[in-house]
Amino acid sequence: MDQLEEVVIADERWERLLELTGNAAATCYQCGTCTAVCPWGLVRQEPLSVRLLVRKAQLGIPDQDGQLWLCTHCAQCEAHCPRGVNVGQVIDGLRQLIWEQNQAPFGLPTMLWSLYWNNNPWSQPPSQRSLWAEGLGLPRFDPEQHEILLYAGCTASYDRRAQKIARAVVKILQAAGVTVGYLAEEEPCCGEPARSVGHTPFFHELAERAANTFERNGVAHLVTISPHCYDVFRNHYPRRDPNFHPLHYTQYLANLVEEGRLQFSGQVDQRITYQDPCYLGRYNNEYQAARHTLGAMPGAELVEMEPSAEESLCCGGGGGRMWLETEAGQRFGDLRVQQANQCGAKILATACPFCLACLEDSVKASRMTEIRVMDIAELALQAL
DSSP: OOOOOOOOOOHHHHHHHHHHHTTTTTTOOOOOHHHHHOGGGGTOSSOOOHHHHHHHHHHTOOOOSSGGGGOOOOOHHHHHOTTOOOHHHHHHHHHHHHHHTTOOOTTHHHHHHHHHHHSSTTOOOGGGTTGGGTTTTOOBOOTTTOSEEEEOHHHHHHOHHHHHHHHHHHHHHHHTTOOEEBOGGGOOOOSHHHHHTTOHHHHHHHHHHHHHHHHHTTOOEEEESSHHHHHHHHHSSOOOOTTOEEEEHHHHHHHHHHHTSSOOOSOOOEEEEEOOOTTTTTTTOOOSHHHHHHHTSTTEEEOOOSSOGGGOOOOSOTTTGGGSOOOTTOOHHHHHHHHHHHTTOSEEEESOHHHHHHHHHHHHHHTOOSOEEEEHHHHHHHHO
16 A cells, blocks of 8 residues: 655745735635646646646645646636636746745746846847847837837847847838837846746846836837737736836737728738737737738638637747747647648737747647748738
8 A cells, every 4th residue: 555645734834825825726626627628638648737736735735746837827727717716826826935945947047047137038148139120220219209119028139030020010010100119228128037937026126127117218108029028017017107008019000900000902812820829818818909900911811720719729838938848749839730730721820929939849840831830910011
């Protein structure tokens, strides 16, 4: 007979865990819905037991087997939870406890140190943050002259593939007659990478620093490239200025189309399917902006993958997974590109740099030649 392991729950740790998780796990009654809908069950023989992680939080037991770091913060479990448990808050609290015990996975401390020293998670020089905008004639933001501040974010500033998204957005805005500026090297990191891996205190420090920068520069209307940046600005930042209004670029483009300022004359003539980024969809209930813009492009035929919209499959890049290794055969993107292929799409479009990276990797790994991954901004520029 197997011996049961004795677990002693320390009062101090229990109280700390309650504090960190905001007692979010209290209403969970262990129905198992969260585990059943978690996308890890699609790619692993043993699925991620979200229910077990929440139960450990209820009992004050820390995670010791690394399962906690599999969570991509896709919020699929929260969308289906019959009790409305904020599973993400539970995960973040459990992760913060691990940071306090100096037991975080290899690679994540390096990422946080890069945020501290370099103002970006990619270990790139701060002095090169604005190089992506060379040749675009993009001016330094002036609240007296510009309608919006374009916030590129760390990934679109440094990742060569994501830079193409930012450049496309600038060209579209300029073609629509929008007066737009940026903060160049002064642009702060939004802090989302720290928040995504559960280091909440550092996130708050970065958020305060960024909020100070925006306030100092008179920023009110801000448009982001990444849904991750948009989410933290909208839902997790200190509310100092009631006029501060962040938008994701797909929302802004959809508004321009609606106002008649952005009109497409170029033929796209492609069957397109759209990958809903989790941080736009389930976190911010934004499903229509990108589809509205696609629908305005001549010749674009939009087809939906199964599943899509509220049930859309995560790309696998959230929750800090971009800085952790995911084994071959366990990548959500591999399933997603197959689903795109099954609906007959020739272009798999998305609106998130992380989705773009994960899905393009899966297309390459699958050696698929019949489908191409593109960002909505790239398609919009082509349609001009």
